[in-house]
Amino acid sequence: xxxxxxxxxxxxxxxxxxxxxxxxxxxxxxxxxxxxxxxxxxxxxxxxxxxxxxxxxxxxxxxxxxxxxxxxxxxxxxxxxxxxxxxxxxxxxxxxxxxxx
Numbered sequence: 001x002x003x004x005x006x007x008x009x010x011x012x013x014x015x016x017x018x019x020x021x022x023x024x025x026x027x028x029x030x031x032x033x034x035x036x037x038x039x040x041x042x043x044x045x046x047x048x049x050x051x052x053x054x055x056x057x058x059x060x061x062x063x064x065x066x067x068x069x070x071x072x073x074x075x076x077x078x079x080x081x082x083x084x085x086x087x088x089x090x091x092x093x094x095x096x097x098x099x100x101x
Contacts (some may be wrong), residue, residue, distance in 0.1 A: 012037050013044065013052060039063060 011031045014037045021029050039059045039100045047058070 013040050013055065015052070036063070 009020045010017045044055045
């Protein structure tokens with residue numbers, strides 16, 4: 001049985017938005033809102049043209065860049081782990097194939 005969506009008030013740069021989500025997604029939504037609000041405030045503070053739309057777009061680009069860099073790192077790490085596992089497996093197979101004296 002699916003729970004009824006809840007409405008959460010999200011505040012970004014002192015503007016309020018109502019966002020619907022599932023009850024179990026509420027905490028994640030609030031964490032995302034906090035992160036986005038902090039990022040938008042940083043950009044607004046450093047910007048010469050602090051219009052809301054501009055700040056929102058720059059924050060979206062910044063967060064997307066962070067996400068893509070994390071994904072790239074994760075893919076590189078996953079590849080490296082896979083290579084290490086394959087090397088260990090070859091060593092283990094080689095050791096098991098070596099007759100005992």
